[in-house]
Amino acid sequence: MNTKLFDTVLVANRGEIAVRIIRSLRTLGIRSVAVYSDADAGALHVSEADKAVRIGPGPANQSYLSIDAILKACKDTGAQAVHPGYGFLSENVDFARALEDAGIKFIGPSVKSINLMGDKIRSKNHVVAHQVPVVPGIAEPGLSDEQLLAAAGQVGYPLLIKPSAGGGGKGMFAVETPEQLPEALASARRTARSAFGDDTLFLERLVRNPRHIEVQVLADQFGHTVHLGERECSLQRRHQKVIEEAPAPLLENLEHGAQIRERIGAAAVAAAASVDYVGAGTVEFLVSDENPDEFFFMEMNTRLQVEHPVTEQVVRVDGQKLDLVDWQVRIAAGQPLDFEQHQVSLQGHAIEARLYAEDPSAGFLPSIGTVLKVIEPIGEHLRVDSSLRDGLEVSAHYDPMLAKLIAWGDDRSVALGRLDRALSQTVVLGVLTNVEYLRLLLADVDVAAGRLDTNLIERKMQEFAFRTPSARELALAAHLEVNRRPTSGSPWGQGDGWRLGSRLATQLHFEVNGEQLQPSVQRTGDQSTVNISGEEYVVQPLGDNGLSINGERFSSHHAFATDGTLWLNEDGWSGWVRRLTRQEILEAKLATLAKESGTFSPHIESPMPGTVISVQVSDGEQVSAGQLLLSIEAMKMEHQLLSPADGTVRLTGLTVGDLVKAKQVVATVEPAEVEHETTINQEQNA
Incomplete structure (x- = not known):
């Protein structure tokens, strides 16, 4: 069947996923429309699209979550279809219904499928009726805090609070004791209401140290459904996936792993077929590490997943790779799948790491600011899905994910090595990222061996030692600071410390990782001698615009922000050194005096x-x-x-x-x- 594809598709999302979708639309010859908020006016997806439309101010509930704004953008641009990406409105049944009423195609499943599977309570009750095993718990719509508190004892501790409308681990809280439950419920409701506009919660028994295995499915409008193997997403922090891979190491390391893959794939296909699912979707399972033959349905994500690239990298249909976005568009346009399950095979191994704007050494606090410099890795069997660009404003309004790095190899160890090298070559200056943390995680012996579970990161975090700016980097910062000061033509305005007799050293006050350091700098022409706690470092410019420190070439990438902060990067690590203002120096001295007084x-x-x-x-x-x-x-x-x-x-x-x-x-x-x-x-x- 040679069904005509769409002329114009609007991408109702932002960031790296919008960029990725726009590029597939371009390959298909389809005109793309991007939408953006005021906070994203300079974002990469805006410039990548054929046309871009402003839909509101920065807060998501006034822009990307505004159904009326998206519909207006569709009508203004003549968009025949909408690709929702993931997050935002991708699993919103009201959005899908509004598009249907407006005669605009939703590139995703039907309203019926979203209604049944897009809500965790309904989906859980639905699959139970189809003899699919689920984790014990209480899942009923509209339960109040009082009802959940009363039912918790029957569910049993430890338990897990989950938002019914949620995804991505947001609003999920593990509770060990009855005393912790009231405040955890309140926090879960706030998070769910903010992230999804729905604060409905349910409870499940917490399965300790499980493996998180999910199956990618693809279904057309003619009743044909296939699965595309499984992904393992067990490396999570606070129920948010960090590293994803395909195939699952759990199944690869078992003699009968192929049989389990067949069973869990068949279960995923059955779950999708039970709701007449159409498009790309993911069925997620908890699998017992001790007994892999036992698995429990968690939920079905009725959308594309963040981690879909690892499936694209390993799945072959008659030897050829698949583009899942390509197939989403074709299926939405009415084209049938042109292959069957027996034609699907898996080749090699792929691993994906999510790059976030956050500070792992400070409890993963979000990092917000302007991206000063970006260098993304390039290499064979390496893929980067990214929203990064020089000058990008990283705001507090949205998820902190900036990019995804995906590496493929003939086997898992090769893929791991390629991903680690790619991370070491990644440079992002201006905001802190989790790159160093990702490299520490990949280097862990249990991760390297494939001994994974959803609690591994929580156990391992205390063993990770994060780097801080070294004395060499502080010397570089001092040299660059004294040489970047504006000078007048007068010898009195040179600022080089010259006076009768010996030169006067310039005293600097820097903040490094929350601490104050006071290097002194003596300039001699272009050369600086920096004294740090009695140790001297000679910084000398090189002819090729490089620098040497004590005769050794310094290879770190660096850039100055407008507030005088020097950002540094080396082998994937990034950090900063900031010169303090006089007011900050005074406040710090007063705080020290107060601390000394008890x-x-x-x-x-x-x-x-x-x-x-x-x-x-x-x-x-x-x-x-x-x-x-x-x-x-x-x-x-x-x-x-x-x-x-x-x-x-x-x-x-x-x-x-x-x-x-x-x-x-x-x-x-x-x-x-x-x-x-x-x-x-x-x-x-x-």
Whole structure:
């Protein structure tokens, strides 16, 4: 059947997935339309598309989650179809229905399939009726906190809170004891409401140390459904996938792995066929590491997955690779699958790493700012799906994922080696990323051996030692700082420390990983001698615009931000050195004096730019050390701010929805001891 494809397709998404979809549309000869918020005006997907349409301000609920804005963009551009990517509206039944009513094709499953499988409670109850094993729990729509609290005892501890409308691990909380459940439910509801617009929750028994195995399915409109092998996504942090690979090492390492692959693939096909599924989808299972023959249905993602590239890299149909986006478009246009299950085979091994804008050494706090410099790796059997570009503004409004690196090899060890080399060659300056963390993870002995489970990262994190800027890099920063200062034509404005007698060294104040360091710099022409804690480093420019330090060439990539921060990168590691202002130097000295006197800072500061999502206390309320005061959200990550001591809290007037800056004071706590002393003084004066 030679069905005509669409003329124009609108991509209702952003970032690396929008770029990836646009490039497949270009290959098919289809005109692409990008949508963007004010925060994404300079994003890569905007320039990659044939046409781009603004749909609203930065917050996702006013732009990428606005059904009306997407529909208007379709009508204004003549788009005949919409590809939703993943996240945002990709599993929103109201969006699919609105497109259907408007006569615009949704490149995805039917409203019926999304309704049944896009909701975890409905999908779980549906597959139970089709004799598919599920994890014990309680999954009913509309359960209140009181009902969940009452049912928790029957489910049993430890248990897992899951949002019904969710995906990507957002809003999922593991709870060990009944005492932890009320606050965990409140936090899960806030996260689910913010991320999905639906705070419905359910409970499952927590299966400790399971393997996360998922199966890619593809189905056309004529009842033909195939599976494209499995992926293993067991390497997760807080239920968010970090490393994904295909085929699953669990099955590859078993003598009867092929039989399990056949069984779990057949179960995935049956689950998809039970809802007349059309398009690309993923059926996810928990598999017991101790007994791989036993698996439990978790959910079906009625969309393309972040990790779909590893499937594309290993699956062959009569020896040829597949493009899943290509097939999504063809199926939506009414074309049938032109192959059957027996024609599908797997070749080699592929591994994907997700590159995030975050600081793993600081509890994975989101990193926000302007990307100053990007160098992406290039090599045989290496694929990079990326939204990165020089000048990209990484905002707090969206998920922190910037790119995906995918490596293929004849076997798993070759793929692992290629991915690690690719990460070592990746340069992103201006925001912190998780590249170093990914390399540490790939180097772990259990990861290298394929001994994976969903709790491995939590166990291993304490063993990871993150690098900090070295003395060489600090010397480089000092040299570049004194040589970048503007000078006048007058000898008095050269700033090189010249005076009668010996030259005066320039004293600098730097912040490095939250600590202050004070190198001194003596300039002699273009050369600098930097003294750091009594050690001298001679920095000398080279003829090819390079630099040497103590006679050794320095190969690190570096770039200055507008605030005077020097960003550095070497072998995948990145860090920064920032020159402090006079005000910051004074504040630091005062804080040191306070610390030496035995007191503590009463100020509660936001660790990152973000949005206030909850205020748990009232102004003037008595609080205890460790009590939750406020919660800040950035890049879909919630950070809880706690009281440092017993005392009285003073709020700064912030309310839910307010934006805050990094290091902004959001509350103060007057310690109980100070109150007690004040009361005594008042009584004595009386």
